[in-house]
Amino acid sequence: MTADRPAATRAFWDGLTGEEGEFARQAEYGRAMWAAEPNWGDWSIPESELRILPADLAGLDTVELGCGTAYFSGWLARAGARPVGVDASARQLALAAALQAEYGTDFPLLHADAERVPLRDATFDLALSEYGASSWCDPERWVPEAARLLRPGGLLVFLTASPFLTLCTPAEGRAGDRLLRPYFGLREVETPAFGTTEFQLPYGQWVRVLREAGLVLERLAELRAPREASTPWPFVDAEWAHRWPSECVWVARKEPVDHPIGSVFMGTP
Template identity: 55%
Template sequence: MDATEPGLGDTGRDGAHLPEHVRRNRQLWDSRQGAWFGKRARAQWAAEPHWGVWRIPQAELPVFPDDLAGRDLIDLGCGTGYVCAWAARAGARPVGIDNSERQLATARAMQHDFGLEFPLLHGNAERVPYPDASFDIAISEHGAIGWCDPYRWIPEAARLLRPGGELVFVRNSTLLTLCVPESGAAAARLRRPQFGLYRVESEDGTAVNFQLPHGPMVRLLRDSGFVLEDLLEVQAPENASTEYDYVDLEWARQWPSAEVWKARRSPR
């Protein structure tokens, strides 16, 4: 099946068949891609696995399952492909899909420079051009979890996973989303209501993020055939730093700025 077949992966250069939020987010990320992303991608590809805006090592924040060797993994919203690279070095067979062709161009350049090869698809992670039960692990680190509609991509992850397969995603915490203003860093003040929280649009209309509170997310996972196994609320390490301006260390030492969710596809 071709990754550019209409209604499944990408739908051509104009993206005419893509949902409106997918088109808007594609324009955003294609416009953002530049020298900073390339430099950051190279550093991520060269490093050992680490997670989130605070770059917490896998040994301290276990996102990957213990044993990746010989397992089929899909990264939903893979960006520049660094999670796939880490998985490949651990013996997995990764596939990456991303909405931004320019991000994927950087990923392909990194594949060439680091001597790693794995499939990279330009498309919408809400509809992936792979058959049912193709993967053992589906992962999203601030990828599909933030930029795709959860009511579309989580059932799609369930479809892609084999019985007993694992879904792992790293996202901004609900509390952070409630406390982040339109510009600047989160403060000790709620900026938006939690009830009804779902689709969060930027003030200038260029970006669409998604954030489900814990209750709706748990129900969505259950209704999609998952069993929730763990939820890790992330505290920033002492003396950590980040390049991002929407959260600072003082805030993230007191409250969770990120969450790691781990769920397993029902064996039935």
């Protein structure tokens, strides 16, 4: 792994928004998403079809970990929630603030590492990540951190690439129909060209990490591309993602009462 992974990740995202071309592209994407109806992932599958979020968001305290341009929190604010966006990149947050102003919405944006969030325990009803902490942070750190921020009974919802996609994607170019790396031991995925590290786990390890953080898995939505769909991103196409799931939405609930694993009495006295 890169010696200082958080610094390398920050530099990548700060740098991305610093380049004219990429800045323009990201701002354009963020602006289009702010204007859109809530939808999920590369294939823009409407929330009204998937029904992943709580039906009534009004009054919910929400935190988005790795919010980037914060369009997801913008959608939540429009639905009456009280969002907080957290991101490690000052440049991304500047873009988020500009888009907030453009869309007449205002909610707190916090410049912080999603693996160590300077917010109090048990203060949110919904923790969310859409290719933010869910891709860029160590699951052994950010998932317990999200669980800490949730009230008992609160929901963690995150979107990230599927383990299938990670296994089939080469260092450069689009995903193919061959497994290119071992499944067992899957964890850090490096992109040498950018000097960055992202994270992916085998399905069973995701379930373990959630369970150890006191979260109970309620749903795993495997997103399927419509046959004719298109995406602006270069690593997967609709033909692939119609056959295999390229993205997953994980939904897990914090146990309503604290009883950490191991505290349940198992034996005879």
